[in-house]
Amino acid sequence: MLDKKYRLGTTVNSRIEAGDGHVKVSYRGIEAMNGKISRKGCYFKTCCSTRYYPSKGDAAVSFGKVTIPALQVADDAKLL
Numbered sequence: 001m002l003d004k005k006y007r008l009g010t011t012v013n014s015r016i017e018a019g020d021g022h023v024k025v026s027y028r029g030i031e032a033m034n035g036k037i038s039r040k041g042c043y044f045k046t047c048c049s050t051r052y053y054p055s056k057g058d059a060a061v062s063f064g065k066v067t068i069p070a071l072q073v074a075d076d077a078k079l080l
């Protein structure tokens with residue numbers, strides 16, 4: 001979890017840079033992760049995963065929404 005104090009509806013900026021076996025993640029301008037990876041065949045995907053807990057009172061019509069106002073994708077390992 002990047003932000004335990006996140007509130008629904010709050011706009012945040014994040015950046016993910018990956019290449020040559022290395023990944024850097026920044027959240028709100030602060031580096032949150034910087035490390036080596038040893039996986040092949042990785043890909044980038046944007047999505048929303050909604051958790052639904054009827055046992056905790058969630059209504060069957062509960063939903064989540066993600067808006068991505070800007071997205072820049074570059075296939076260039078030199079960005080790191």
